[in-house]
Amino acid sequence: MYIRNDKRAPNQLRDIKIERGWQEAGEGSVLVSFGNTKVLCTATFDTSVPRWMKDSGRGWVTSEYEMLPRANNERNSRESRKGKIGGRTHEISRLIGRSLRAAVNLEALGEAQIIIDCDVLQADGGTRCASITGGWVALKDALLWGKENGFISDIDLVLEKQIAAVSVGILNNTPILDLPYEEDSRAETDMNVVMASNGEYVEIQGTAERQTFNRDELNQLLDLANEGCGELFKLQNNLYK
Amino acid sequence: MYIRNDKRAPNQLRDIKIERGWQEAGEGSVLVSFGNTKVLCTATFDTSVPRWMKDSGRGWVTSEYEMLPRANNERNSRESRKGKIGGRTHEISRLIGRSLRAAVNLEALGEAQIIIDCDVLQADGGTRCASITGGWVALKDALLWGKENGFISDIDLVLEKQIAAVSVGILNNTPILDLPYEEDSRAETDMNVVMASNGEYVEIQGTAERQTFNRDELNQLLDLANEGCGELFKLQNNLYK
Amino acid sequence: MYIRNDKRAPNQLRDIKIERGWQEAGEGSVLVSFGNTKVLCTATFDTSVPRWMKDSGRGWVTSEYEMLPRANNERNSRESRKGKIGGRTHEISRLIGRSLRAAVNLEALGEAQIIIDCDVLQADGGTRCASITGGWVALKDALLWGKENGFISDIDLVLEKQIAAVSVGILNNTPILDLPYEEDSRAETDMNVVMASNGEYVEIQGTAERQTFNRDELNQLLDLANEGCGELFKLQNNLYK
Amino acid sequence: MYIRNDKRAPNQLRDIKIERGWQEAGEGSVLVSFGNTKVLCTATFDTSVPRWMKDSGRGWVTSEYEMLPRANNERNSRESRKGKIGGRTHEISRLIGRSLRAAVNLEALGEAQIIIDCDVLQADGGTRCASITGGWVALKDALLWGKENGFISDIDLVLEKQIAAVSVGILNNTPILDLPYEEDSRAETDMNVVMASNGEYVEIQGTAERQTFNRDELNQLLDLANEGCGELFKLQNNLYK
Amino acid sequence: MYIRNDKRAPNQLRDIKIERGWQEAGEGSVLVSFGNTKVLCTATFDTSVPRWMKDSGRGWVTSEYEMLPRANNERNSRESRKGKIGGRTHEISRLIGRSLRAAVNLEALGEAQIIIDCDVLQADGGTRCASITGGWVALKDALLWGKENGFISDIDLVLEKQIAAVSVGILNNTPILDLPYEEDSRAETDMNVVMASNGEYVEIQGTAERQTFNRDELNQLLDLANEGCGELFKLQNNLYK
Amino acid sequence: MYIRNDKRAPNQLRDIKIERGWQEAGEGSVLVSFGNTKVLCTATFDTSVPRWMKDSGRGWVTSEYEMLPRANNERNSRESRKGKIGGRTHEISRLIGRSLRAAVNLEALGEAQIIIDCDVLQADGGTRCASITGGWVALKDALLWGKENGFISDIDLVLEKQIAAVSVGILNNTPILDLPYEEDSRAETDMNVVMASNGEYVEIQGTAERQTFNRDELNQLLDLANEGCGELFKLQNNLYK
Secondary structure, eight states, X not given: OOOOTTOOOTTOOOOEEEEESOSSSSSEEEEEEETTEEEEEEEEEESSOOGGGTTSSOOEEEEEEEEOTTSSSSOOOOHHHHTSOOHHHHHHHHHHHHHHHTTBOHHHHOSOEEEEXXXXXXXXXXXXXXXXXXXXXXXXXXXXXXXXXXXXXXXXXXXXXXXXXXXXXXXXXEEXXXXXXXXXXXXXXXXXXXXXXXXXXXXXXXXXXXXXXXXXXXXXXXXXXXXXXXXXXXXXXXXXX | OOOOTTOOOTTOOOOEEEEESOSSSSSEEEEEEETTEEEEEEEEEESSOOGGGTTSSOOEEEEEEEEOTTSSSSOOOOHHHHTSOOHHHHHHHHHHHHHHHTTXXXXXXXXXXXXXXXXXXXXXXXXXXXXXXXXXXXXXXXXXXXXXXXXXXXXXXXXXXXXXXXXXXXXXXXXXXXXXXXXXXXXXEEEEEEEXXXXXXXXXXXXESSSOBOHHHHHHHHHHXXXXXXXXXXXXXXXXX | OOOXXXXXXXXXXXXXXXXXXXXXXXXXXXXXXXXXXXXXXXXXXXXXXXXXXXXXXXXXXXXXXXXXXXXXSSOOOOHHHHTSXXXXXXXHHHHHHHHHHTTBOHHHHOSXXXXXXXXXXXXXXXXXXXXHHHHHHHHHHHHHHHHHTTSOXXXXXXXOOOEEEEEEEEETTEEEESOOHHHHXXXXXEEEEEEETTSOEEEXXXXXXXXXXXXXXXXXXXXXXXXXXXXXXXXXXXXXO | OOOOTTOOOTTOOOOEEEEESOSSXXXXXXXXXXXXXXXEEEEEEESSOOGGGXXXXXXXXXXXXXXXXXXXXSOOOXXXXXXXXXXXXXXXXXXXXXXXXXXXXXXXHOSOEEEEEEEEEEOSSOHHHHHHHXXXXXXXXXXXXXXXXXXXXXXXXXXXXXXXXXXXXXXXXXXXXXXXHHHHTTOSEEEEEXXXXXXXXXXXXXXXXXXXXXXXXXXXXXXXXXXXXXXXXXXXXXTTO | OOOOTTOOOTTOOOOEEEEESOSSSSSEEEEEEETTEEEEEEEEEESSOOGGGTTSSOOEEEEEEEEOTTSSSSOOOOHHHHTSOXXXXXXXXXXXXXXXXXXXXXXXXXXXXXXXXXXEEEOSSOXXXXXXXXHHHHHHHHXXXXXXXXXXXXXXXXXXXXEEEEXXXXXXXXXXXXXXXXXXXXXXXXXXXXXXXXXXXXXXXXXXXXXXXXXXXXXXXXXXXXXXHHHHHHHHHHTTO | OOXXXXXXXXXXXXXXXXXXXXXXXXXXEEXXXXXXXXXXXXXEEESSOOGGGTTSSOOEEEEEEEEOTTSSSSOOOOHHHHTSOOHHHHHHHHHHHHHHHTTXXXXXXXXXXXXXXXXXXXXXXXXXXXXXHHHHHXXXXXXXXXXXXXXXXXXXXXXXXXXXXXXEEEETTEEEESOOHHHHTTOSEEEEEEEETTSOEEEEEEEESSSOBOHHXXXXXXXXXXXXXXHHHHHHHHTTO
């Protein structure tokens, strides 16, 4: 049977930390760690909306993801210097935005925009899942700020869902939870699962990296993701006790 | 019960057409239609590889997706004029590339690159699935060209899998197959499923557009996708009889 | 005497086809073929004008030309990926725009903009002339749409001229009409002539590619262009019978 | 009959000045004035060629045209700040490059590149013609430098043709030579004619700005251009006496 | 002791020329030469302000610096072709803008913007100092134009300070004034000093190129700069006698 | 007399913290705080040099500075999204690079490049000075890594100077040390001083923001900077005890 290099059980998360109020600026500011992966999630509560939403009575939630140039073992050129954003950055930004938008009732939010900046300070696999999990806390903090400052009347009407995300994958035919980079790069199948705390799915993105996967494997992966997200929901909730 | 505007049964594909050899140029050139969605898939067999693969002994398969400005009801500005590619274009190009790469044994291909250009001439939902399904035919034709021209010795070693893709979704609580734009824009859940002809999954991307979905619904959607891809595999195979 | 590879007489056009209503979207949608050259010309009737024309009481006609990456024998990188439009694309877009603008009384059009997208699906010489010739049909169809939809009252006041274009050149000292790529690349002199159906010139662009040309040769080339455009006008007119 | 605002006869050039050696740097450096139009033409003799010409044994001549932001009455934004070159700049750069390339036997030049930078210090119509006329002098000076420095053995083999250009147009039905901005902006027809000193044409670009033109008018315009270029050839030759 | 190649005394400026009204266009147009360094400074008086200053009641002064591609001995690629402005261009544009803004009472100017374009025609060291010194004259001329045209009532309230700039440096341990390129490239320390005519400093930018410098050396450099700027103020004043 | 809002004496630094080894990746990784200003300085030891330095036998030190979008009170758009780097970012990156380059003997370094990434996590004035001060520690750590890994033989030959930087300014006619944002935005004069531990200057950048300054004031500001940098040198040294 496959033994993980870091000795974790197949269904065990890495050490997870979520720190609120990490920065002075930002209506929500969260440093989230999934093991060595560290992402700074900063929520900006913008009382104006993008032009195309003006007078719609609805709000918006969006996200921008980016990695520091030396978040990885190798230094990557800055996208600002290259003059364009890469496909991976675009893809992940959109996933985070969609996932967190699903948490919010945009009509109840009214004409305001929440921007969640997810800057990866250190990358060791699972950066998009950490961004969503930490981003939800930053989002909640920004909405609490909005409530305190009179932009929102009833926060429960606005924040309809609790959201978290985790990666799962198959390595040496063993389904495993929360893959660090070294497992991720060897996995046969790789899946990111975004869940709501009602146990339902917000987004499922599964990719056969080296081998196609069947329905049974898919179900095992989803079981693992349910377990992992369950723990993440508890950790999120502990922050507000 | 939900009745589709175009009278199709929930598990029925739109009218699918795949025409080989549509253009003179291109080692593979395929016009694929899923109803009113029309994509021109052109495969280029490039006997050189990108610099980062030089001397690796392996080949590469990649894809570039783009829509003509008036493929939709509203005209969109050209990305070439804006000077940058949008997030959606990036995301879809990467999905098609990953999916078709999964079909090929890159070591057996050797140092060559196949580029699949997917240009959407007319868009009515499902453009990425049509691109993958038609792109696989263009890929196969390019490999056949490579065989005829002495770049490939055994095509069965190179083209390991047959790939097709279809969209599924939930609308009015009814799981449906192959959504045109008007259904897609109203769906509660939207999923793109890329399959191999062995019945296994290459990529699953499910998104809760309006409502989260549970495991049962997921399984119903995957059943529909299996049916739909099964028919697409037959249509692909008919082209080579 | 010079015998053309495709056996045509020096003053003979290639096989010309102009198909209206090729796409669902677009107020005008025309697929035009000059032999193996195929251009999709799509006209968008935009009821707003660019900002700098606001409140001028006048309309505008413009064009954007682009080639699919594998329209040629060799694949070219997409300009959207390069992040900028090349000089040739700019030059041809401007020529088409100027030529079709000459057909229209902009005051009579009123504050509306017609955008003619010319996307080259397959290139074998003469793409700019095919774009202008097919673009005029797309333009007319868009104006007919404008009439039907109440944006234009009298189409004859708006569409003042009928426009077509053809390439001429000198090869082996022989003036010839409508050059495919293989002739174009060997020609001593190359000229694109845009004409109105009154027999007058809208635009003449002649270039000494390998040899300067004199007034006699110029006049012979213009005679050929007159002949060729004459036939193109007939073909355009046949579409509206 | 039409009387020109500056009292010139219809076939009269503006005051033309061509100053060689205007700058210290540049293998050729020419300030050319056509009336108030002033262009600095600087030729760089580059002993390497662009990559795509390596080992071809042939050389290259190219040009880059640009206007200072306040060359006109209104200030225009810098293209460097906008991050892209406009269509007009591209179109004119290409015309100048083609025209001056026609002067040179690229095989005889050998593997070297001449770049002609044409920077418009002040614009009052005819900037592209001034650029070509002054650019030819800068080109010749750069070739003389190449001869002195041992890169060229026989300059007459390399510089095969003498090139000049002038604008002509029809205003109030009167064909006129060398239009300043105020005439250019009112002209019915506008034509730029690039000639070689053997009386033949290198490039003809005629545009019906407000009215189509017929063969007679074309011939009158070409007669005027022949006269104008004839004088420009004399002025160029005087510089080398 | 260090003898300068051009025989100047350590505290001697190069030959300075400032020509007003060099171009037709531009509310101020100045060609300034510091020896072989030649910069064309053109001031545009824009009666509108950038959007972020609207309704502020204040005006703005800004600058854009750029070098012609062959201003130097080696040709540099155009920043417009590269699609982005380099760091050096940005840095110098900002320095000139800040320095000239310091000359003006922006409240007294009212809602108007002066843009100073500094285009380096020939570069031989000290281009930023020449730009500031000549730019101040162009600025004054633009304000005089504003007075004549009724946009400014009292020019002395608007133009509060007279500004000039000069480079100083240490070469072979000798403090020297106004360095041409060949000295600049060998200097141990390099400083640009922007002064007001009251003898005070507007901007000091000192850089240890090869050796750190101490307070004594700094003071000697500032003494030289005081001398140099003193002469530049006289030359500026002579233009308005 | 002017009393600072944070009660500091005029010559008192904010609370300074420098933490080494902050990230796993990076040959040097330092989090530096000047009060609420926090910059992550990461040094990459790259064993190759930029192309233009190949075979020169010399190394290079460079820096890239960037702010996170919500480092400030207001969110700023990402430069990667805008597709270009702003002038301020360019200017500061160049200053840091020049300053840290001055610390190193590039010949002794040999063909290697050290890149110092300075990412501002939180901004409250003085970000460029914090970047230089923390960047020097990251640089030293990267060189120590180079020594340990055999790329450098004698670190004292390579790291010739110890460098730190501090801002000084005049507010209400009082010279003060180490300005936070709220002082910086009101200061009459603002100066950044980069020093070496021998008490000499590496770079001085003084700007009259609201009022020109005289020699006396300059000397008082430099005295303050000497004091401040003296303390910073001690803090840097303490890290290596």
